[in-house]
């Protein structure tokens with residue numbers, strides 16, 4: 001937005017100084033006596049063309065880590081960030097990833113040329129198989145187009161841009177609550193974002209009735225965002241029977257499913273089990289979109305590796321869709337990065353490495369499940385008021401504790417425990433050593449703060 005003077009007022013000293021310098025660059029000699037070339041104004045506010053820019057608030061999730069980093073307490077605990085930590089509280093690089101990287105480094109035939117717009121071909125093929133199943137009829141019929149994208153976020157964004165350009169319905173329904181970035185990703189792509197009921201605070205479980213009612217009254221053809229498993233932030237997933245009812249309802253109204261799969265294998269420890277919701281929708285022959293991320297399940301957070309698959313009615317449609325996806329990607333970032341996708345492809349195509357990955361993935365999922373049990377037991381042994389069984393019923397990286405924002409603020413102030421204000425805790429950030437500290441904090445918050 002333009003600020004300040006109208007075009008008829010006299011130029012400011014900064015403008016006159018700039019004009020003199022431009023004239024000089026165009027060949028006119030500098031006149032040292034020109035008053036506008038006197039010492040530059042000392043205040044940056046007078047010279048910056050970005051002076052009107054207001055400070056944006058921190059991202060609500062990443063801001064938790066910013067606050068945590070500033071806290072000097074030795075007992076501080078960060079349960080805000082959705083990244084896996086070991087029992088020792090350290091980030092983990094999987095052994096199989098290190099092995100794959102070593103193989104890539106040792107291979108002197110590898111070069112750093114640009115990838116095609118759609119990314120690494122092997123990676124795309126193997127990613128589709130991983131999420132849809134090796135025997136997926138849609139893959140066998142060539143009805144799936146897969147493009148490598150910048151992790152889960154980039155896959156969602158590319159899919160959203162494609163839908164905004166080429167799909168007749170521009171309304172997307174997202175669960176309430178959901179991962180905070182969904183609203184912005186879809187809104188900025190030009191879709192109208194609406195919500196459907198998902199979570200029931202009373203049971204700390206699924207509001208299945210509300211979900212069916214909302215999707216039942218959505219306009220025909222609307223897009224519906226579904227978390228494939230390990231719903232973020234609630235950790236509440238529909239059962240297989242509930243998924244089947246959701247599928248029937250959505251297909252009967254021609255609602256278009258857009259799956260977000262950020263936690264395949266991370267929820268149950270089993271890659272196939274965590275993809276069942278998607279495969280159920282693909283089995284019926286209908287169309288859908290799937291955004292896949294390798295951030296959590298391969299620990300490749302910063303490599304930004306993911307894929308968007310679009311399952312179409314026919315091979316011909318899929319190939320036309322792919323041609324248009326290229327037009328979305330090319331002006332956005334031209335082509336995706338090569339390193340992370342090469343790591344994933346190396347692991348997925350080698351049977352022994354794939355099995356090694358499965359073992360390491362299960363170990364991460366099991367550690368999270370064991371943290372749930374330990375926290376539940378610790379609260380029970382303290383006699384903390386309330387039913388905490390949702391901690392062991394919920395699944396995946398997060399527990400939606402039910403603590404309110406005042407209780408969260410209390411835990412941060414008194415116990416140096418950092419979490420998002422909606423009461424979500426990352427179970428992956430806990431360890432046997434830190435569970436008692438968290439249980440003490442929750443107990444105090446529940447008994448002292450309304």
Ligand SMILES: Cc1ncc(COP(=O)(O)O)c(C=O)c1O
Nearest residue numbers: 082151152153179232262293295
């Ligand atoms: C539900 C959900 N979708 C997508 C993402 C995207 O993650 P990334 O872009 O790091 O793959 C996340 C990450 O926290 C998530 O929780």
